[in-house]
Amino acid sequence: MKYSKSVKEAMKQLDIKKLRPKQGQAISSILNGHDTMVIAPTSFGKSILYLIPAIIQSDKLTIVVEPLLALMHDQVKYLRKHQIAAAYLDHMQTEKEQSDILDCVQSGEIHILFVSPERLCRLPFQMAIQDISIGMVVVDECHCVISWGSTFREDYLHIGAFVDSLPKHPVVVAVTATDAPQDREHIMALLSMRSEPKCFAYSLYRSNLTFLIKPVESRKEKRRKLQKLLKKYHANTTLIFCATKAGAEAVAEDLKALFPGDVAVYHSREKKAEKAILAGKKHVIVATTASSMGVDIRNVDLVIHFDLPKSLEEYYQQAGRGGRDGQHSRSILLYDPADYQRNYGLLYQISDKEARKRAVEQLNQMKELCDEKHRCLVKMMLVFLGDSPRKNCRYCTNCQKAR
Incomplete structure (x- = not known):
């Protein structure tokens, strides 16, 4: 050109x-x-x-x-x-x-x-x-x-x-x-x-991202599974998303014994942690949704959603923090159905009727994705987001089961 x-x-x-x-x-x-x-x-x-x-x-x-x-x-x-x-x-x-x-x-x-x-x-x-x-x-x-x-x-x-x-x-x-x-x-x-x-x-499909959904039945089971996933997959930089600042801090505290000196909490008020993260000095980062956009944390090859995102847009945006340098990245969602009920209760408090309806519809799309046992998860997401993928991804939870 x-x-x-x-x-x-x-x-x-x-x-x-x-x-x-x-x-x-x-x-x-x-x-x-x-x-x-x-x-x-x-x-x-x-x-x-x-x-x-x-x-x-x-x-x-x-x-x-x-x-x-x-x-x-x-x-x-x-x-x-x-x-x-x-x-x-x-x-x-x-x-x-x-x-x-x-x-x-x-x-x-x-x-x-x-x-x-x-x-x-x-x-x-x-x-x-x-x-x-x-x-x-x-x-x-x-x-x-x-x-x-x-x-x-x-x-x-x-x-x-x-x-x-x-x-x-x-x-x-x-x-x-x-x-x-x-x-x-x-x-x-x-x-x-x-x-x-x-x-x-433009097409939102990224071939270097793998999406996995792991069902859990309690927050306690989430914490155990999180540690197992980190022991198995953590290599370079891992980003863990939590719904709240308090939740992020609690998860980070759990992980400090497993990764001494290498865990940071990232939210809008943690300026010191932000500098350390952007400088590449911390490699297990527990974040609120504030870091789902734009800020370029390097070398992320594992993204874990500890809590259920409120929409597919939010989920795909956060998962996209991984693999930004072209490397393969796993995105793993720990899905507890109770998270849906908690999110639904919060969204139902939105005063604007149209905004509330839209937010609940988006949350229901997220639930549909998590409950799906057969269709390709990536293809589902991209269709919801207005893309038109021709093929299944072959690597998500459901595609792996279908092999």
Whole structure:
């Protein structure tokens, strides 16, 4: 594929020697001024799709909306390493630090600014950028617009109002690794994407991931089985997902005797642990769903779900943390039917009727997958997520039984 001179220069700045053809499609769409949505698997390199246009159009500000502080910090660290003028705003900064960053934005010294949806919707922020030319608004992990916006982060639903408030409509870019087909048009509308935006949905299938479901009958049995699985499969880096911060800490405490000095808990408030994990100093990582998106933990070849995810999107996103360097990775779910009842009780407390209905439907899809004894699990998941796989994976729990 031939690239323009400006694209080649941006690639060189990011130390990228070659783009995948599918990356080039989305980049061209953005550079041609089309509002663009991209659904592509983890390890696809979705950040490249908007970073190259942002570098090329550095005379205008690019705002990137991220769901998690860890994602902002990770991205800015990466960009600064490549001498790209990027910054983030978060609640841990002092007022002076935030003011200094906004001064740099106003003077044109910052070209890419990372913020949360909550920051985007605040009047002081909007006033600070009102005279700035904004070329692009990017919503990373855009599935959060619906899944989080309709439950506990309402500001996600107001991003479109922010876009509409700007003097000139910027290019709106939305990217994610998991997004059910029935949600795509709704997300585009909520983000105020202009009529007929471009949507690129690539196959989510990853041949290097193996999915296994292990039934258990109690939390005690889960803990025993978890240790057996780690003794059998743990090689490089293992990621264990738990539903809550308290649950993650309890599981980590159980494992410290088995892996002394090598266990870390990862959630939004564990900044010291986050640094150790990203530096590759810890290899058994017990995490909440906060680390299911974006942050690149290297060399993960085993992902274990200690608790039942609330949706297939969440499950596939978290499993996709493994094998990001192309290596084989196992994803093992410890399935206790009681987890379904617990999740159902929590979801039924959602006040918005439509959001509650959608959340329960997603949980029921997760239960259907776990209860299935014959069909290929990977094929089931991909069909639910809007993909059209032709063949069974051959390696999941059910495919192995059918051999």
